[in-house]
Amino acid sequence: MGINWGLYTTLIGILAVLVLLSAMEKKGGLDSRQVAVIAVLAALCAAGRAVTGVGLLFLQPTMFLVEMTGFVYGARVGFFTGAMTPLISNFFMGQGAWTPWQMLCWGLVGVSGAVVKVLFPQAGNKVLTAICFLWGYLYGAIMDIWQWTVFMRPLTWQTYFLTWAAGFSFDSLRAAGNLLFSAALGQQTLKILQYFHKKMDVQFL
Amino acid sequence: MFDRLFYREKGLFLQSLHPAAVLVYLLVLLILSLVYEHPLYLLALLLLVALLIREADGMEAWEGFLKAGIFLMLVVMVVNPLVIRAGKTIIWHGPAVPFLGKLDISLEAVYFGAASSLRLLVVISIFCLYNLVINPDRVLNLFSRVAGKSVLVLTLATRLFPTMVRDLQRIKEVQQLRGVDFDTGSLWQRARKYSGLYNVLLLSSLEGAMEIAESMQARAFGSGRRSTYSRNLLRPRDLFCLGSSVLALLAAVWGLHYGCGRYTFYPEADFLIKDGATLAVLFIVLFYLSVPLLLSEGWKHCRFLKSKI
Amino acid sequence: MPLFKVENLTYCYPGTEEPALKNISLEIQEGEFLLVTGGSGSGKSTLARVLAGLIPDFYGGRIGGRVFFKGKEIRTTDRRRLAREVGMVFQDPEKQIVQNSVEAELAFGLENLGLPLEEMSRRIAEVSAFMNLSPFRESLTANLSGGQKQMLALASVLAMQPHVLILDEPTSQLDPVSAEEILNAVKRLNEEMGFTVIMVEQRLERCFHLADRALLMDRGEIVFHGSVREEARAALSSGLPFVPPVARFFAALNFKVVPVTVKEGRELLRSHLKGNPAPALAATSPPETAAPEEEQESAISLKSVWFRYPEGPEVLKDVSLDIQAGQFTAILGENGSGKSTLLKIMVGLFKPGRGRVYVHGRELGHCGFREVRKFTAYLSQNPNDYLFQDTVEDELLFTMRNTGVEDRKLVDEILHRLQLERYRRRNPRDLSSGERQRVALASVLVTRPGLIMLDEPTRGIDLRLKTELGHFLREESAAGRTVIVVTHDVEFAAEFAEKVVMLGAGRIVTAGEKHAVLGTSVFYSPQIGKLCRGICDGVLTLAEAQEHLGPLLTAKPAGLRGEQAVWG
Numbered sequence A: 001m002g003i004n005w006g007l008y009t010t011l012i013g014i015l016a017v018l019v020l021l022s023a024m025e026k027k028g029g030l031d032s033r034q035v036a037v038i039a040v041l042a043a044l045c046a047a048g049r050a051v052t053g054v055g056l057l058f059l060q061p062t063m064f065l066v067e068m069t070g071f072v073y074g075a076r077v078g079f080f081t082g083a084m085t086p087l088i089s090n091f092f093m094g095q096g097a098w099t100p101w102q103m104l105c106w107g108l109v110g111v112s113g114a115v116v117k118v119l120f121p122q123a124g125n126k127v128l129t130a131i132c133f134l135w136g137y138l139y140g141a142i143m144d145i146w147q148w149t150v151f152m153r154p155l156t157w158q159t160y161f162l163t164w165a166a167g168f169s170f171d172s173l174r175a176a177g178n179l180l181f182s183a184a185l186g187q188q189t190l191k192i193l194q195y196f197h198k199k200m201d202v203q204f205l
Numbered sequence B: 001m002f003d004r005l006f007y008r009e010k011g012l013f014l015q016s017l018h019p020a021a022v023l024v025y026l027l028v029l030l031i032l033s034l035v036y037e038h039p040l041y042l043l044a045l046l047l048l049v050a051l052l053i054r055e056a057d058g059m060e061a062w063e064g065f066l067k068a069g070i071f072l073m074l075v076v077m078v079v080n081p082l083v084i085r086a087g088k089t090i091i092w093h094g095p096a097v098p099f100l101g102k103l104d105i106s107l108e109a110v111y112f113g114a115a116s117s118l119r120l121l122v123v124i125s126i127f128c129l130y131n132l133v134i135n136p137d138r139v140l141n142l143f144s145r146v147a148g149k150s151v152l153v154l155t156l157a158t159r160l161f162p163t164m165v166r167d168l169q170r171i172k173e174v175q176q177l178r179g180v181d182f183d184t185g186s187l188w189q190r191a192r193k194y195s196g197l198y199n200v201l202l203l204s205s206l207e208g209a210m211e212i213a214e215s216m217q218a219r220a221f222g223s224g225r226r227s228t229y230s231r232n233l234l235r236p237r238d239l240f241c242l243g244s245s246v247l248a249l250l251a252a253v254w255g256l257h258y259g260c261g262r263y264t265f266y267p268e269a270d271f272l273i274k275d276g277a278t279l280a281v282l283f284i285v286l287f288y289l290s291v292p293l294l295l296s297e298g299w300k301h302c303r304f305l306k307s308k309i
Numbered sequence C: 001m002p003l004f005k006v007e008n009l010t011y012c013y014p015g016t017e018e019p020a021l022k023n024i025s026l027e028i029q030e031g032e033f034l035l036v037t038g039g040s041g042s043g044k045s046t047l048a049r050v051l052a053g054l055i056p057d058f059y060g061g062r063i064g065g066r067v068f069f070k071g072k073e074i075r076t077t078d079r080r081r082l083a084r085e086v087g088m089v090f091q092d093p094e095k096q097i098v099q100n101s102v103e104a105e106l107a108f109g110l111e112n113l114g115l116p117l118e119e120m121s122r123r124i125a126e127v128s129a130f131m132n133l134s135p136f137r138e139s140l141t142a143n144l145s146g147g148q149k150q151m152l153a154l155a156s157v158l159a160m161q162p163h164v165l166i167l168d169e170p171t172s173q174l175d176p177v178s179a180e181e182i183l184n185a186v187k188r189l190n191e192e193m194g195f196t197v198i199m200v201e202q203r204l205e206r207c208f209h210l211a212d213r214a215l216l217m218d219r220g221e222i223v224f225h226g227s228v229r230e231e232a233r234a235a236l237s238s239g240l241p242f243v244p245p246v247a248r249f250f251a252a253l254n255f256k257v258v259p260v261t262v263k264e265g266r267e268l269l270r271s272h273l274k275g276n277p278a279p280a281l282a283a284t285s286p287p288e289t290a291a292p293e294e295e296q297e298s299a300i301s302l303k304s305v306w307f308r309y310p311e312g313p314e315v316l317k318d319v320s321l322d323i324q325a326g327q328f329t330a331i332l333g334e335n336g337s338g339k340s341t342l343l344k345i346m347v348g349l350f351k352p353g354r355g356r357v358y359v360h361g362r363e364l365g366h367c368g369f370r371e372v373r374k375f376t377a378y379l380s381q382n383p384n385d386y387l388f389q390d391t392v393e394d395e396l397l398f399t400m401r402n403t404g405v406e407d408r409k410l411v412d413e414i415l416h417r418l419q420l421e422r423y424r425r426r427n428p429r430d431l432s433s434g435e436r437q438r439v440a441l442a443s444v445l446v447t448r449p450g451l452i453m454l455d456e457p458t459r460g461i462d463l464r465l466k467t468e469l470g471h472f473l474r475e476e477s478a479a480g481r482t483v484i485v486v487t488h489d490v491e492f493a494a495e496f497a498e499k500v501v502m503l504g505a506g507r508i509v510t511a512g513e514k515h516a517v518l519g520t521s522v523f524y525s526p527q528i529g530k531l532c533r534g535i536c537d538g539v540l541t542l543a544e545a546q547e548h549l550g551p552l553l554t555a556k557p558a559g560l561r562g563e564q565a566v567w568g
């Protein structure tokens, strides 16, 4: 047990988030509209996460919103919105060593939306809903990596599986929540986001 | 509950430290809590953090954090003995289980589980302390030099967050008076009612975003390189904290080099106190780490110290 | 060389066909105080954005014609240079503040300009001293009151030390005292520090006397441009309402020289009434309806109500109030005095901590709004809270459906009454702020409720619409419906309400017939009231002034008649 994986995974999470954020920030720079939209959407997601996260267990109307942000506004805005969501809600629920990994996961959710846009430009709410459902489990699986390396010894597949199994019911709840919310609200959300996307495009004539 | 930050300004000594000093100090604490395996060391860290939390007037908040951590602690305590086969002293011979093999619970594994959950406790407490003593706004200010825009997004979002919770409340009230009952009807009907609520919030918020962007644009945002306005003051107390944190880390590394702070659980658990060095290193590290605590006490009770730091 | 020079400017927002500005030509001189006024949707804000360089830079769209700033075309000017010279303050302080702490907010613009730290510290210290924000430098922006937030928004622009200040309705949500404070600060900047000020404003009584020149806009065009006196005359002669009440009063009496300030008006009144017997005092005659009022049923009655938000200070303290059925009541008071909270308690959204609330004789229980909403219209402070359907009509039908009635005739009627028929099929989110306000109003009034409670329905609405709204509410009240309006607009309250309740720091300061309350107040007094104070006490509205003073002023000896002219 010479190597302390708990420390390393935590540091890897922090580094990855920092590198990704600064890379995204440097590339082209964000203009005032993007800054404001990211902030508003992230605050909205964080509010959704904080308010319903406590009240409705893990049924949160947040993950699908992050994904759709990525889908409509592209990878950069998607990643930023996603990454900021846990960071902000944790200002109110309490920060922890878990924050960087959460940021990473949520950021990836946003990026996945943008990837869908690139692969299937015509994709509608159904595709996004399916992916969102998958993310419910994927998110749990990724977060478990952190928990496992920090709190479990020895680091074997069995312990990882057990950690994952312990969180399975929560993951299922999360996935179900994503499915429900995305199915119910996805269509209108897409419409609203696209309406504002049009407004954000400055066109000179 | 969510219409204000977790952090409260209470004018405490610990809150007046430079955020960089506190961050370094907490980072050292965190690193040590992750590196140390020795239960005694972990226990000492826990005690120190608990005292600091009390100093930061946060016992209530701590309780909340601990309650949230209990589930995780239980998982750690149960899973470890179930899977670890390295222990020698078997206290219970269980049946064979498909995936895990034979369930033999050893005393060492139980012991290790307990030590791990102790570490978890320390980590949670450190973050509780973080939330109590660091004003998020000042941390953001600290980082705005390196990552201006991300920090700006974050600042703006933290400012908007409570507003949004209030907006949601107001929109709900308005709909209730327009005849919408949120707690009657089938699940589907209810979901539809809430979706209306969410629509209004999303629309209004995005409209607000455009207005904020306009105001930022009018104040020359994005017109070139930004500079940063730093509001943090550096006082002797911050240097003390920084110095002692670094010294503590060095002492700890030096100690670890000679095995102080390491601990073997398997196949048989070590003695808790193997030799004098174990205690000596623990004492030195703990002394350096308790500098902020001592300063805080001194600041409260000694007028001379108060004027000097 | 003029500071701004606009030549044949025509502008369309992206995605619209109708130009928001049509053929505008304009010159603005250095050091001027220009007032821009006009109906809602007439393009005032658009013009302000053009001058601040936000159009087309931020909005895009189609633009024709040219705009020069200091002889240089504005589109080719470096944005940073422009921002150093031209500062713009917007309407809603909530939507301008970016940072968490006051000091950081002041620094925001300076950081964007890339200034060094010492320079920033100096400017922040200066501007916070000038705007009296020094005590709040460390506080969180979220904890400031509405007036302080607006001050902060202004200060954070001033910190950038511009030469030109453009203000888009900076006082529409402020109580009269805070508004006065902001306007005085602006006046000082203009007079003592040589700032050029361009101010968009609908509430003329507040700022008409400050301006040098006025610009009157209508449907994207400049209808009039000249000194404020000429503006008053031109607007009056073409029947437009964009004149302060003082000027309207004298103009209606065919005076040749129309005063635009209270001071001038009082001098004129004094000189005309010299030697004449003091006019009858309206206030001394008690309202004749006082006695029968006692017997009327009270629609809402509060019995020593106390209220606090969780974790907040006490917002309402020992409030007792009786509102008779069929009465038109206005609630006035400073920002944060608890007016909106009081309204929410009356509709049963909040349950008072102590005390009781009776609506039509029945005590409100825990979820009081359930009982109340069948016969109540409640308009919150923010009309955007109401708009989420695809069309204006759906918005009205949504409320109807929820209450179980569905009557197209009522929808048609209310759309007609509020002049919204044109927008029936439009998306409410595409409308201007004044129009949105009316849609929100229509969506709560569509069920023809007996109890109408409105929270600041006049904000951002132009004079014409405000008068219409006032008449509408008066008719409703005459038809036996109870109307309660929370407002900062003293003119509106004086003109249309019957009863006025003044709230201060969570307590009822005074309540009673409007003449009794507003006639004795200094700050919460309409302009006509200020004009007649000490000359003919108790007069509040234009009609009253004309009734009481008109005969005295027109029945002049022949010697004084020379001053009168022949227009009107």
Ligand SMILES: Nc1ncnc2c1ncn2[C@@H]1O[C@H](COP(=O)(O)OP(=O)(O)OP(=O)(O)O)[C@@H](O)[C@H]1O
Binding pocket: C013, C014, C016, C020, C038, C039, C040, C041, C042, C043, C044, C045, C046, C047, C430, C431, C432, C433, C434, C435, C460, C462
């Ligand atoms: N962002 C926008 N996109 C499209 N149209 C707009 C936009 N902003 C304003 N308009 C339209 O341009 C016209 C002029 O609007 P503007 O905001 O300048 O009016 P205003 O005189 O300031 O009105 P108000 O008194 O209500 O503020 C209106 O018809 C409005 O609907």
Ligand SMILES: Nc1ncnc2c1ncn2[C@@H]1O[C@H](COP(=O)(O)OP(=O)(O)OP(=O)(O)O)[C@@H](O)[C@H]1O
Binding pocket: B166, C146, C309, C310, C312, C315, C333, C334, C335, C336, C337, C338, C339, C340, C341, C342, C381
């Ligand atoms: N949801 C809330 N939670 C905590 N405090 C609140 C809340 N809403 C309002 N307050 C506080 O209660 C006080 C009264 O607020 P209220 O909105 O009733 O004032 P108001 O008279 O309507 O002001 P304004 O004229 O600015 O609208 C203020 O100090 C405000 O900060």
Ligand SMILES: [Mg+2]
Binding pocket: C044, C045, C046, C168
């Ligand atoms: Mg406007």
Ligand SMILES: [Mg+2]
Binding pocket: C339, C340, C341, C381, C455
């Ligand atoms: Mg209010």
